Amino acid sequence: MTTAPQTRKRRMPRAERERQMLAVAEEIFAERGYAAAAMDEIAERCGVSKPMLYEYFGSKEGLLVACIRQARGQLATAITQAAVGATGPRDALRRGLVAFFEFTDAHRRAWSLVLRNEAAVAGQAAAAEVEAIRQEQVEIDLALLTAFLPDAPRVDLEAAAQIVVGACERLSLWYVSRDDVTAEQAADHLMRVLWTGLAALVEPPTAR
Amino acid sequence: MTTAPQTRKRRMPRAERERQMLAVAEEIFAERGYAAAAMDEIAERCGVSKPMLYEYFGSKEGLLVACIRQARGQLATAITQAAVGATGPRDALRRGLVAFFEFTDAHRRAWSLVLRNEAAVAGQAAAAEVEAIRQEQVEIDLALLTAFLPDAPRVDLEAAAQIVVGACERLSLWYVSRDDVTAEQAADHLMRVLWTGLAALVEPPTAR
DNA sequence: GGTCAACCTTACTTTAAGTAGGTTACTTGC
DNA sequence: GCAAGTAACCTACTTAAAGTAAGGTTGACC
Numbered sequence: 265m266t267t268a269p270q271t272r273k274r275r276m277p278r279a280e281r282e283r284q285m286l287a288v289a290e291e292i293f294a295e296r297g298y299a300a301a302a303m304d305e306i307a308e309r310c311g312v313s314k315p316m317l318y319e320y321f322g323s324k325e326g327l328l329v330a331c332i333r334q335a336r337g338q339l340a341t342a343i344t345q346a347a348v349g350a351t352g353p354r355d356a357l358r359r360g361l362v363a364f365f366e367f368t369d370a371h372r373r374a375w376s377l378v379l380r381n382e383a384a385v386a387g388q389a390a391a392a393e394v395e396a397i398r399q400e401q402v403e404i405d406l407a408l409l410t411a412f413l414p415d416a417p418r419v420d421l422e423a424a425a426q427i428v429v430g431a432c433e434r435l436s437l438w439y440v441s442r443d444d445v446t447a448e449q450a451a452d453h454l455m456r457v458l459w460t461g462l463a464a465l466v467e468p469p470t471a472r
Numbered sequence: 473m474t475t476a477p478q479t480r481k482r483r484m485p486r487a488e489r490e491r492q493m494l495a496v497a498e499e500i501f502a503e504r505g506y507a508a509a510a511m512d513e514i515a516e517r518c519g520v521s522k523p524m525l526y527e528y529f530g531s532k533e534g535l536l537v538a539c540i541r542q543a544r545g546q547l548a549t550a551i552t553q554a555a556v557g558a559t560g561p562r563d564a565l566r567r568g569l570v571a572f573f574e575f576t577d578a579h580r581r582a583w584s585l586v587l588r589n590e591a592a593v594a595g596q597a598a599a600a601e602v603e604a605i606r607q608e609q610v611e612i613d614l615a616l617l618t619a620f621l622p623d624a625p626r627v628d629l630e631a632a633a634q635i636v637v638g639a640c641e642r643l644s645l646w647y648v649s650r651d652d653v654t655a656e657q658a659a660d661h662l663m664r665v666l667w668t669g670l671a672a673l674v675e676p677p678t679a680r
Numbered sequence: 681g682g683t684c685a686a687c688c689t690t691a692c693t694t695t696a697a698g699t700a701g702g703t704t705a706c707t708t709g710c
Numbered sequence: 711g712c713a714a715g716t717a718a719c720c721t722a723c724t725t726a727a728a729g730t731a732a733g734g735t736t737g738a739c740c
Contacts, residue, residue: 275687275736297596303728313689318729388505398642419653423643423661430642431635434606438634445627453631458665483705483718510696521720526698 282320285310290331294373298328325390328377332393335374340400342367353411358455360404361432365447368436379437401429428458490528493518498539502581506536533598536585540601543582548608550575561619566663568612569640573655576644587645609637636666 276284288309292301303324307314321327346363350356368375378394405425413421431454439450484492496517500509511532515522529535554571558564576583586602613633621629639662647658 278686281687297599302726312687314728315690315730316688319687324728391505420661422646423653423658424665426642426646427639427662427665430638430640432638433642434634434638435631438631445631450631453628454635457632457635486717489718511698512696520718522697523699523721524719527718532697 278320281310281312281316285312285317285320285327286331286334289327290374290377293328293331294376298377303327328390329393331374332377332390332397335371335378336393336397336400338371339364339367339397343404353408354459357408358451360408361451361454362447364432365436365439365450369440369447372440375436375440379433398429398433401432402426405429431458486528489518489520489524493520493525493528493535494539494542497535498543498582498585501536501539502584506585511535536598537601539582540585540598540605543579543586544601544605544608546579547572547575547605551612561616562667565616566659568616569659569662570655572640573644573647573658577648577655580648583644583648587641606637606641609640610634613637639666 285306289301289306292306292309295301301324303314303317306327307317310316317327321330342363343360346359347356350359368379378397402422402425405428406421409416409421409424435450435454439445439447493514497509497514500514500517503509511522511525514535515525518524525535529538550571551568554567555564558567576587586605610630610633613636614629617624617629617632643658643662647653647655
């Protein structure tokens, strides 16, 4: 009685409360899907009432956008970090891929908001946020590819970058659903197809 | 006066009305996005009242699912048709790709429901329908790749199929947004990367 | 120990999905 | 031709959840 659990409601500074709200929202969005997620429930699980959510995030869509933006920042950081110290463009690509797959595995809940299309529901802003993630990836790949192939026509490079990003995204969904494949293996599968091509799978190249 | 435009309201047999509703719904979903699309508006533009939509499609999500399912059927037909009469697996793959890009261009409104993630909004059913499209593509690719590489480990083939599907999807979004690229060119870009690999772009192979 | 700001609440409005039950027009057998 | 049945259709409602107005409480700092 003297040392009651003190799990009682507590006032939090804004920054901390926002972080908590994002965590709870991410969980509920991933759990129920955006449409079925109720703001009342998110508020309740935060131990707070609904207008607080609106105070801090403006709207339901705003809350989703904040979740996605957070994940986006984390992903960009992870990939950028992974690429430093690479021995060359090819190594940089591989390291980036590994980091990407590791991230999507570790944050599969957050990432599923992107992958499983929980975005465009809400409207323009959320869709734009998801598209921004992909655009960011394309930029990164484009920079890499340009380093490889300074003389190639721009349009070829753009197409190639889109291909890499699309392959990554889809492969990550597959990879996350399989327990027997590691991030390295997924990256290797992709590197092999991208680098060597399917033809080489048919008949291994003469050398190299 | 004798031959008044007769654009007056008219009773339609169910099948015809359903087709009309699907066409209108597809348009409005693509125009406004799923969330912002109002059932009242769809009904009104059909010249019919809302309960009819619910009578025929059960729910808003059901209507979306019907739209997607229709597009899915059309796409599968287009790809299957394109592949008949191919001279070999490689040609079959290329023809399939061309058909895919042509379809997504011609039906860009319907396809945007899939590409721009207008699905999972609604809930499980719509998401499942979109996933079914991708699964269908994976199956097709898997069959093709197995014909290529009967001895390759299953897991390699699956990864490759996922890569092809992801690349297709992303590339189609890019291609649709560019007026200066034809379906054939998009298919060729993809074939080149997939078949020959990026390495060959760096230094063209010695022979064929 | 007062006062100011930030955190938080109750209780409301609004919008759009979904529905109950009745009405009108086409068709089919006589 | 005409009744009777059925399929297409409507008006008017309920309900659920997003979003908001206006005010109460707590803690920090002079």
